[in-house]
Amino acid sequence: MEKFKFIDLFAGIGGFHLAFHSLGGECVFASEIDTHARKTYQHNFYSINPELFEKGMFNDDIRKISPQEIPDFDILCAGFPCQPFSQAGYKRGFNDNHKSERGNLFFNIVDILEIKRPKAFFLENVRGLISHDKGQTFKIIREILEEELNYSFYYQIVKASDYGLPQLRPRTFIIGFRDEGFLKGFNFPPTKPLKFNMSDVWEGQCSREIGFTLRVGGRGSNINDRRNWDSYLVDGEVRQLMPEQGKKMQGFPDSFEFPVSKKEAMKQLGNSVAVDAIRECGKSLLNHLNIIELQSLDMKKTKNKGEWTEIYSFFKVINDKKLTLSDKDLNNTQNYFSVSKVSTLNLDKDIILTDTDLVFIENKITKQRKQVNVRELINKDILQDLSHQIKQNKGTFEIDDIVAIQNELGISIIKGGRSNQKSDIVLDISQDNFCKTNEGFGIKSYLGSKPTLLNASGKTNFIFKVGNLSKGDLDNINSTKTLKDRLNKIIEFGGIFYFHQIEQETMSYNLRIIDSxxxxxxxxxxxxxxVERNNILSENLVSVYNKGLLDNITDDLSSLTIKVKRFLVSVLLGFFAGTKWDGKYASNGTIVVKDDGEQLAFHIIDLSSLEDYLFENIVFDTPSTTRHRYGKLILENDGNLYFKLNLQLRFR
Structure with missing residues (x-):
């Protein structure tokens, strides 16, 4: 691939940035929390990438930004924090508490990969990651990336000395690809001879050819101490590493500057990646991406059920030339909007419908048109066959007929809406005296698994303080295998749950816009x-109210019902959990594709039907406890016990 874009997470002083910039990449987003490292990063990269800093894309805490706010990119790079996994650290892995969660920062990477779907990722961590917790930590990472996110997964222990630098520094490199398909076979590059040795680094005769691994602490040990890493015998004298030598051992150029103290500079180098090792493996990553992209030119693009359904819905609106409205029970009301134009936010063309079988494909910018007889491409039988294929297939798959229709129309619908948009399809609609142009609708499909209303993430964790338990109960409860059993034990031991806060303030802010x-x-x-497995929202609310669990809220049940309905509509049409909401709907309706292929719609012109439908048809769901880091009792620094539960809502 030619020019590509990457993001640099847990960026440190920019080893990934330096390597991928030299390969022709543009860094469009970076994140680093350490104040001193940020100073060094900006000092060295502002001149080559001023937009990164001027556009506010140098983030200081990855936990405080939503993936939707990150610009689109091709490759995710991350040397995610190594302390929880390192032999020099506490080996706490994913079991950190809800305030620090250093190990759990991996899940911020997961959230970004899931939402942004870049072509590839490149992760770096300590060698001990593979064996941590008897391999369980690495197993979880691999399962999430491969099975949940559908990326390929390649890893290797790489030393800095494998690619020319005179330093041991064994690290775990993990590389994965989104669209590898059947093209399995990425290989890490062959090793290279040393470009120079430690005598060259010291500019004097050194007793070692390859240096020790640079570390963060423990400087000044005796040269004969097994813990020594920064003292060397040079020309018969003991000398201690300084930033000048550390830069060379890590592959940073002589021009790289540290606007911090020497002590801080050594700490930053000890935390950095070995630039040459990243660069060489990055070359192989890019070469493999080129092969994948060349292959994709000769192969039809595979999509999942949701993506195929968006295209099916697009074609069905063209065929029907109308959008039939639904009642609260998902029945055809025989009432409909006439549709005169069909498009998506990402499509560069409008499909203009007429009273005949002809449609006009109009370029949105140039307004150039071409005429197509759509009846030869789309009809009831074809649509029925397409819906059947979507229902029968699993995972990602190809549908030749849909590809052929797109080719004939001269359009390519990759995805109707982006991850930060609520509208999957955009229509010009009319009914009597009511007329709307560019009206956005989301699409919910029953052709596959039941659609979600609110996807689980770290942003949807609710934290409860657990009272009336002793600290001694913690291990007993957490040793229980399932979430349900842990909750039952807490209750059995007399524990009482008090709502404390939502983990992310943004989600709390969005909910408070609806009601305080x-x-x-x-x-x-x-x-x-x-606790009770009462998953249907309408029944759940009645139970909560009757138990007096909302006694501190003065509303009666009818008022609460109205507010919960408003919450459901706001999730459907308005806000994302990780993005601060302005209180406005981003879409004004939703299309429901039923399991028989029938398509019905709701619009805010009849808000009560939409509210009633959601209230009776949305259920709570149980997402992965591992991935979304909830479901265990936590002893916090304040001496209190806490328990997190995750909110995911699905259509039934």
């Missing part, structure tokens, strides 16, 4: 679901 007590309301309903 909405975080508390949703929290109590969520607890009711996990």
């Amino acid at each position: 007590m909405m975080p508390e309301t949703v929290a109590q309903m969520l607890l009711e679901f996990f």
Whole structure:
């Protein structure tokens, strides 16, 4: 690939940035929390990439930004924090508490990969990652990346000395690809001879050809001490490493500067990646991407059920020339909008419908048109066959007929809406005196598994303080295998749950826009679901109200019902959990594709039907406890016990 874009997470002083910039890449987003490292990063990269800093894309805490706010990119690079996995650290892995969560920062990478879907990723961590917790930590990482996110997964222990630098520094490199398909076979590059040795680094005769691994602490040990890493015998004298030598051992150029103290510079070098090792493996990554992209020119693009359904819905609107409205029970009302134009936010063309079998394909910018007889391409039988194929297939798959129709129309619908958009299809609609142009609709499909209303993430964790338990109960409860059993034990031991807060303030802010007590309301309903397995929202709310769990909220049941309905519509049409909401709907309706292929729609012109439909058809769901890091009792630094539950909502 030619020019490519990458992001640099847990960036340190920019080893990944330096390597991928030299390969022709543009860094469009970077994140680093350490103040001193940020100073060094900006000092060295502002001149080559001023937009990164001027556009506010140098983030200081990856936990405080939503993936939707990150610009699109091709490759995710991350030397995610090694302390929880390192032999020099506490080996806490994924079991950190909900405030520090250093190990759990891996899940911020997961969230970004899931939402942004880049072509590839390149992760770096300590060698001990593979064996941590008897291999369980690495197993979880691999399962999430391969099985949940559908990326390929390649790893290797790489030493800096494998690619020319005179330093041991064994590290775990993990590389994966999104669209590898049947083209398996990425290989890490062959090793290279040393470009120079430690005598060259010291500019004097050194007793070692390859140096020790640079570290963060423990400087000044005796040269004969087994813990020594920074003292060398040079020309018969003991000398201690300084930033000048550390830069060379890590592959940083002489021009790289440290606007910090020497002590801080050595710490930053000890935390950095070996630039040459990253660069060489990065070359192989890019070469493999080129092969994948060349192959994809000769292969039809595979899609999942949701993506194929968006295209099916697009074609069905063209065929029907109308959008039939639904009642609260998902029945055809015989009432409909006439449709005169069909497009998506990402498509560069509009499909203009007429009273005949002809449609006009119009370029949105040039307004150039071409005429197509759509009846030869799309009809009831073809649509029925397409819906059947979508239902029968699993995973990602190809549908030749849909590809052929797109080719004939001269359009390519990759995805109707982006991850930060609520509209999958955009229509010009009319009914009597009502007329709307460029009206956005989301699409929910029953052709596959039940669609989600709110996807689980770290942003949807609700934290409860657990009272009336002793610290001695923690291990007993957490040793229980399932989440349900842990909750039952807490209750059996007399534990009492008090809603504390939502883990991410943005989600709490969005709920408070709906109602000041909405975080508390949703929290109590969520607890009711996990404890009593009462998953249907309408029934759940009645139970919570009757148990008096919302006594601190003065509303009666009818008022609460109205507010919960408003919450559901706001999730459907308005906000994302990780993005601060302005209170406005980003889409004004939703299309539901039923399991028989029939397509019905809701629009805010009849808001009550949409509210009633959601209230009776949305259920709580149980997402992965490992991936979304919830479901265990946590002893916090304040001496209190806490328990996290995750909110995911699905259509039933």
